[in-house]
Amino acid sequence: MIETIVFDVGETLVRDDRYWASWADWLDVPAHTLSALVGAVVVQGRDNADAVRLLRPGIDIAAEYAAREAAGRGEQLGEQDLYPDVRPALTALRERGVRVVVAGNQTGKIGELLRALDLPADLVVMSADWGVAKPAPAFFARVLDVSGAGPESTLYVGDHPANDIIPAKAAGLRTAHLRRGPWGYWWADDPDVRDVTDWSIDSLTDLVDLVGR
Template sequence: MNLQHVRALTLDLDDTLWPVWPAIERAERALHAWLCTNAPATALRFDIVALRALRDAVGRQRPEWAHDLTALRRESLRLALDGSGDDPALADAAFEVFYAARNEVDLYPEVPAALRRLSAAYPLLALTNGNADLGRTGIAPWFRGGLSAREFGVGKPDPRIFIEACRRLGCAPAEVLHVGDDPALDVEGARAAGMQTAWLRRSVDGDALTRGCVADLAALAELLGC
């Protein structure tokens, strides 16, 4: 990393700023409870595991929606409702129940203080393949904005989404540091776009900083002198 040339940061969200599966599992429970009241036939036919399997099946059937997790989830709900004899028009309301709970994330302990430090020194842009909402998660004040695969039409590791993020930040790719937990989606994708990278690995030791890894956002803030 040539940190002297860094002018801005892009940050992944899920499993970088918060663990994603606790939020997804909480959202699935809230959704199923809502279905029990509002679409009981669907709730009886599809438990949480079956709803998840249906969502995965829709993903296999509709590869053109790979970048749009909202479309996949909403369509799977429509199919579940319709196939159970409930009103498929309830899919939008059901998805909103899921989505509200999905955005109730638990930030990793160091994240709020680290985002304050980083955002005071650099413009930050969220860059995600997921469908978390900056405002609903409570982290919007620290970011200049966000770019999602759903909005852009392709997701990481496609270099185009990284290049678009740099354009929005008004920086050349070499001037932007991308931070994320996934070595393929985040690290390889950003490097292919010409960006600098920090692989966030919460199990690494301090020596890993020299190998392009950081243990958490607090370590990144220290590395950047924030």
């Protein structure tokens, strides 16, 4: 029985298009150019920051983050960035007695912005808050610390096999791979991903029926 569902953030709850568009604007390149490069590094299994490095070899990503923040052009997150199924699905899950946790690889600022949206969740916490990021086993150990349930009763939902599904499964959690965003679509039917995925879903609302069963 699933007692707790833990959600990834990027391309699970939140659309990343505005995020990448802001980077394109900062780098003064067309948005579609950066999007194409993100797609290229995705299919190669590389870090998505490599898309920025392809445009600016040798760039110091951390320094650029700081410069963007200083210029008032840093991270943003609002209601318009949420996928439309987020609030209905999370609300329905909580009504069924499921503990809802949001835990992703994000900065402390994104954590603050997400909490300000007052999502129907019992806990919203980011890797920056914990000082450890996916896919490290310590991240999923922290997930279990806050789950309130055993690993067999905790479901981790995400789009990225290497960051979400594979390490969550290795930690003993149940897993749901979401067909959403570049990582979710590209690896949706990969047999290795299917082997470690308990459920493949097309929408967060699928989880409501899953829990009901």
